[in-house]
Amino acid sequence: MFRAKELLLPRGIFENPMLRLHLRCFRLYGYVASNYQRRPWLSQSRCILFTASIWVSCVLMLARVFQGYERLNDGATTCATALQYFTVSIATINAIVRRERVVSMLREVHEDMQKLMKEADDQELDLVFSTQKYTRTITLILWVSSIGAGLMALSDCIYRTLFMPQTVFNLPAVRRGDERPLLLFRLFPFGELYDNFVVGFLGPWYALGLGVTTIPLWHTFIMCLMKYVHLKLMILNKRVPEMDIMRHNPFLDLDRLTPAQLNRWRIRLFTKFVTDHLKIRKFVKELELLICVPVMIDFIIFSILICFLFFALGVGHDELSFAYYSTPWYEFERSAQRMILFMMIHSQRPLQIRALMIPVNLGTFLDIVRAAYSYSNLLRQIY
Template sequence: MELKDEWIQEDEVYDNPLLKWTLNGLRYFGILLYKSQPWKKLNCFRGVCFTASMLLFNITQYVDLYQVWGNVGDMTANASTTLLFSTTIIRLFHFYWNRTRFNSVIRRADEGTRQILRQANAEEMLIFTGNVKYIKRLTALFWICALVTANSMCLFTLIQFFSASTKDSDRVTILRSWYPAENGMDHFASVYCIQLYIMYVGQLIVPCWHVFMVSLMIYVRMALMVLNHRLENMRGSSLKELSNMDEKRQILLKDGIVECIQMQRELYEYARELEALLKGAVFMDFVVFSVLLCALLFEASVTNSTVQVFIDICYITTMTAILFLYYWHANEIHYQANLLSMSAFKSNWHSYPHSLKRCLLTFICYSIKPLTLKAFFVPMSLDTFIAILRASYSYFTILKQATN
C-alpha cells in the first residue's frame, strides 16, 4: 500500500482548536494520517478493514431485505440501519477517491485559522473562542446521541434474547442470511459479537464523519464573522481631516481593504471547493433520508415494545440531527456572506479618499452575489430541511394508510 505525501497531514493540524475535536476520531478510524504517526501503513490498513467490514455487513442487510420483501414491518426495521450504512460507506469511498482534495481543504482551514489568530484583536478572539466552544458542545451532543442509539440497540437485542416471553425465532435480529436456522439460540453468541463489532465501527465513523464535515463549514462561518467584524470596524479619518490624511495612513487603510478583499475571495473559493466535496453526499441524503425517517416512524408506530419505541426515537433524533447540521450551517454561511456588503457600508467609508471608495465599492458589488451552497440543484437551506421532514411525514401517512 503506497502512501503519498499529499495524503499525510502536518502534526500541527491536529492541534488546531477548531478541528482537533473531529480529526482525532478520523485518525483513530484510520483514514487520516499525520507525519509523526508510527506504523502509518498499519493504521491505513485498519481503516480499510473497518470499511470492508461495514461493506460486507451492508451487503448482508440487502440480502436480508430481499428475503423479507413484502413484509412491511421487517422491511422498515431493516431499512433504517441499511440505508444509514449505505450512505456512510459511499462517503468513505468518496473520501478514499478524493483523499488529496479532502486533505487540502483541511490544510487550508488550518492555515486560514492560524492567519486569523495572528491578526486577531480581542473582539475577534472572542468570535473564535465562541466558535471553538460551539464545536465542542456540538460534538459532545451528537456523540451522546449516536452512542445512546447504537448501544440501546445492542442492549435491546440482549434483553430480547433472554426474555422468556420472546420466541426463539424472533431473538436473532441480524445476519439472518448467514444463519437461516429457525432456532436463533444456536448461533446467538457469534451473531451478537458481530453486531457489537459492527455497531462499534458504525458509532465510531458516523458521528466522526458528520462532525468533521460540519467543522469545515463552521470554519467558513467563523472566518466570515471575523471578516464582517473587520469591515464594520474599519475606520478612516473624519471629513475635516481628510485633506490632511498622511500618505502612510492612506496606505495602511488601503492595505486593510485589500486584505479583506483577498480574504473574501479565498473564503468563497474554499466554500465552492467544500460544496464540490459535499454535494454528492448531501444530495444522497436528500433522496434517502426521507425514506429512512419514514421507515423509523412506521416502525415506532407498529411496535409494542417501549424499548423499541425509545430506540426509534433516538434513531430519528440522530438522523434529523445529521440533516439539520448540514442545512443549518449552510444557511449560516449564506447569512454571514450576505452581511458582508452591509458591514462594509457600516464602516466610515464617507471619510475615505476616492481611490479607497472605489475599492470598497468593488468589494460591495462582489459581495451582493449570494454565497449559497447547493447539493447539485438542491439549495442547502432550512427551507429544504423542512421540506425533507414534510416529505417523510407524508410518506409515513401513506404507508400507514396502505398497511391498514
C-alpha cells in the same frame, strides 16, 4: 492506492481545538496519519479494513430489505438503518478518493487558525472560543446519542443471550412467530446461521459498533468545516466596519499620514478584505467538491442540522455587504469609494453548495418535509 506519506499530517494539527476529537478518531480509523508514527502504512491498512467492513454491512442490510418483511415496523427499522449505513459508505469511499483534498483542507484550517489566534483581538478571540465550544457541544450530543442507542441494542442482545436464550437460539420458534428475534438478527439476512456465534453475534456487534461511531463522526466533521467558514465570515464582517489600517501595519503614525497616503493604505486594506473573501469562497468550493456526492442522502437524514448551518452561512455572508456600507465611505477619496461599491456588489453573490444539481438550502429542506409528510399519510392509509 494511496501512498502512506500522502496521509501524513503535522503533530500540531491533532491538537487543534476545533478538529482535535475528529482527527484523533480519523487517525484511529486510518483515514489520516501523523508524521511521528513509526508505521503510517498501518493506518492505511486499517482504513481499507474499516471501509470494506462498512460496505459489507451495508450490502447485507440492503439484501435483508429486499427479502421483505411481514411487519411494516420491522421493515422501517431496517430500511432506516440500511440507509444510514449506505450514506456513510458513500461518504467514506468519497473521502478516500478525495483524500488529498481532505488533507489539504485540514492543513489550511490549522494554519489559518494558528494565524488567527496570533493576530485576533479580544472580541475575535471570543468568536473563536464560542465556535470551538459550539462544535464540541454538537459533536458530544450527536456522539453520545448515537453511541447510547448502539449500547442499548447491545445490552438487549447480551441480556437476552444470558437470561433468555430460548428467544435467541430457537430459530423455529422465531419463524413461527412465538418468539421475536434480536434486533441485530432483523438487520442481516443470516437465516439458518443465527446459531453461529461468530456470524450471528460477533459480526453484527462489530457492524453496529462501527456504524454508531462512524456515522456521527463524518457528519460532525463536516459541521466543523462549515462552522469554520461561518467563523471566517463573522470575523470579516467585524473587521470591515472598523477599517483599522493599524492592523495592516502596526507601525503607522496616523497623525503624520497625508490624505493620499491614508487613501493608499485604505485601498491596501480593501485588497486584504477581498483576498480573505476569495479564500473563503475557494474553501467553500473545495468543501462542495468533497461532499457533493454523499450530501444528497445525508441531507435527507440530517436535514435539520445542515439547514441551520447553511442558514448561518447565508446570514453571515449577507451581512458582509452591509458591513462594507457601514464604513465611513463618505470620508474616503473617490477611488476608494468606487472600490467599496464593487466590493459590495461582489459580496452580494450568495455562498451556495449544491448536492449534484440540487441546492442545499432551507427551501430544499422544506420540500423534503412536505414530501415526507405526504408519504407518511400515504403509508397510514395503506397500513
